Amino acid sequence: MARKTALIAAFVLVSFLWPATALGVTRSGVTVFAGPNLASPPAGVSSQADALAFFPKVATVHVGDTVTWQYRGFHTTTFSGSNQNYPFITQLSSTQPTVTDAAGERLWWAGVAPLLGLDPLSVMPQGSSKISSPSDVRNSGLVRIFQSTAKSPPKPYVLTFTKAGTYRYFCTVHRGMRGTVRVRPALAPVPSVAAHKRQGATELQRVIVDAKQLNQSKPTTNLEVLVGAGSKATGAEIASFFPDQLAVKTGDTVTFRNADPTDIHTVTFGPQALRTKIENNFVAPVGGQILLDPLGALPSEPPSAPTPQYSGANHGDGYLNSGLLVPPGSPTTAGPQSFQVTFTKPGTYQYECVIHSKMDGTIVVS
Numbered sequence: 001m002a003r004k005t006a007l008i009a010a011f012v013l014v015s016f017l018w019p020a021t022a023l024g025v026t027r028s029g030v031t032v033f034a035g036p037n038l039a040s041p042p043a044g045v046s047s048q049a050d051a052l053a054f055f056p057k058v059a060t061v062h063v064g065d066t067v068t069w070q071y072r073g074f075h076t077t078t079f080s081g082s083n084q085n086y087p088f089i090t091q092l093s094s095t096q097p098t099v100t101d102a103a104g105e106r107l108w109w110a111g112v113a114p115l116l117g118l119d120p121l122s123v124m125p126q127g128s129s130k131i132s133s134p135s136d137v138r139n140s141g142l143v144r145i146f147q148s149t150a151k152s153p154p155k156p157y158v159l160t161f162t163k164a165g166t167y168r169y170f171c172t173v174h175r176g177m178r179g180t181v182r183v184r185p186a187l188a189p190v191p192s193v194a195a196h197k198r199q200g201a202t203e204l205q206r207v208i209v210d211a212k213q214l215n216q217s218k219p220t221t222n223l224e225v226l227v228g229a230g231s232k233a234t235g236a237e238i239a240s241f242f243p244d245q246l247a248v249k250t251g252d253t254v255t256f257r258n259a260d261p262t263d264i265h266t267v268t269f270g271p272q273a274l275r276t277k278i279e280n281n282f283v284a285p286v287g288g289q290i291l292l293d294p295l296g297a298l299p300s301e302p303p304s305a306p307t308p309q310y311s312g313a314n315h316g317d318g319y320l321n322s323g324l325l326v327p328p329g330s331p332t333t334a335g336p337q338s339f340q341v342t343f344t345k346p347g348t349y350q351y352e353c354v355i356h357s358k359m360d361g362t363i364v365v366s
């Protein structure tokens with residue numbers, strides 16, 4: 001008994017002499033933010049700006065420490081082990097159902113195009129709350145984001161690192177969004193929690209500088225609209241059309257081009273109620289799977305169709321959709337990067353990206 005007391009006394013004494021972290025005892029762990037902390041964007045930064053990055057990008061902790069991820073956007077924390085091929089959107093084995101447009105006609109994809117969904121690997125949490133090797137698979141999953149509301153933000157993801165090593169992770173939604181956890185032996189020096197916070201703030205400043213510059217994006221011709229803007233280096237993204245208002249003449253063909261290397265977008269014309277419905281249903285659980293609404297994810301015209309002519313009455317109500325436009329630099333097999341429309345009738349036509357809220361545009365045809 002006395003021996004035990006002595007041991008405890010020795011431990012307490014050592015605890016005073018050594019920083020608690022050096023002994024690997026519980027301490028307040030590092031927090032990594034997935035996405036920005038821009039509750040109100042700073043002056044000069046668009047409210048459509050986002051940061052597809054982890055802050056800080058590198059966390060350095062001791063063996064036995066925890067790292068906590070907090071989500072400010074549609075992101076995951078995924079340690080994929082040796083499987084780097086983590087799909088996000090996936091083609092399912094069944095085909096698209098019959099959907100009719102406002103004119104009562106079947107859209108082209110029924111029974112032809114594969115059903116599109118989110119891959120369970122990306123969506124579902126995987127593994128325990130401890131990780132002991134960089135080859136272990138752990139995933140925060142997207143479920144926590146789906147379950148969150150404006151009033152109840154996503155639950156943080158907490159992992160305890162039990163062995164030294166360099167652990168790399170990414171977001172399955174935004175593959176350019178990567179981070180590292182360096183786990184050091186108990187006595188090795190590591191930056192303080194406060195130093196991690198400062199580093200995160202410095203990295204966010206770089207995003208803000210980029211975001212201000214990206215907001216000046218301009219197409220090279222006056223018949224082009226840039227769909228989004230982004231920087232792979234910092235993860236800065238502006239979910240806007242550049243320009244968001246374009247005046248053209250009857251007969252002009254406008255090219256909408258994804259100029260955002262960080263993300264996918266759509267160009268979707270149609271009445272406001274339809275666009276809102278597609279946006280709200282874009283990702284929806286159906287019978288145990290999470291499916292993408294074909295009205296948003298697939299082009300409204302079949303792949304072999306010529307450049308669509310837009311009169312404001314297409315498909316009975318003015319519906320016309322690009323489908324998913326992939327980021328510049330994607331392999332050509334990933335899908336189209338741009339979408340062309342010839343405007344055949346004077347009018348003011350609203351469109352939007354059904355993936356990003358308030359990513360809206362107008363074409364005025366005279």
Ligand SMILES: [Cu+2]
Binds near residue numbers: 264265266353354359
């Ligand atoms: Cu978008």
